[in-house]
Amino acid sequence: MSTVISTPTISVDGYMAGPRQSREHGLGDGGERLHRWMFEAAEENRAEREAILGHGAYIMGRNMFGPIRGEWDDPDWRGWWGDEPPYHAPVFVLTHYPREPIEMAGGTTFHFVTDGIESALEQARAAAGERTVAVMGGASTIDQYLQAGLIDELRLTIAPTVLGDGARLFAGVTTLDLEPVSSRTTSLATHLTYRVRS
């Protein structure tokens, strides 16, 4: 069966996004500081950058898909990533509001799942086959999968900054037993790999 991973980047104070996320600032105030390692030290962090993508299927919360809340009142919204998203695979978007799948260029199709995280994982596993399923975010989506014991491996990148407020990873997790596997320090991030004990 496919392995389920998650590769979030958090600040040292635990935030995956800053406060006041909006259509203009999808990562919230200061949130771009979380991802300096990807852009300003791209070569040094190549292995971890590449491990974020290239999976068999993806799961994300609807807030990671876009800034729209409630009903899909903007039918033109097709995600943050332009016409050809970097996923090149099925992406299962958790939402309470049904919507037809959206087929994008390059092999990405957004599927909207309204019957919960386990259903989304079942569909993602079916789509991924032997390949990995990645739970992308945001924080509350990853928390729900961690809390349900459905993630096998957590690859946590810690950016050397504080955000002070925003969407905090682990805020919804009350039980978690991790096995530290490895760590690596680069000039702009520390990469930790954990196996999740079930």
Add this chain to the structure above:
Amino acid sequence: MSTVISTPTISVDGYMAGPRQSREHGLGDGGERLHRWMFEAAEENRAEREAILGHGAYIMGRNMFGPIRGEWDDPDWRGWWGDEPPYHAPVFVLTHYPREPIEMAGGTTFHFVTDGIESALEQARAAAGERTVAVMGGASTIDQYLQAGLIDELRLTIAPTVLGDGARLFAGVTTLDLEPVSSRTTSLATHLTYRVRS
């Protein structure tokens, strides 16, 4: 001038102690899980264990010194550590309530500082000479020193567990620019060293 370090252990969700700290449970509910690495993998983590102590002077908040709040209504309370605390050096305890110094066996003297974190650091530096000053905790004490830019090196140990509630490190820090220096994974902890950029 002496280097100022801090060596806290936190859960992956950022807590230095669990909820409901008391005289019987100084680390709060579940807080003992933070320190399994020190006891259950003592040899493997020898370097980091030894780096917690052996400094020229220490600073701690009064809640780390003991469970008493407000006036010192129990004059027999002399810290959590028995007659011979492991510090063997002056320990400056931040408090709003004056108290005479307490001299313990083995060279530890607890000094009670009522005029703020900078005064405590000045006194600790004077006592430490060329040796290191360690800001021990709790979370809010470390936060105050980080926020004031008074810590040079943060040695952060991350225990592979969640606590869900309690005293969260960095909760009082709004600005912090860290330089990742190194990381090391052991079976029960990940040790991260940061230089604090001022």
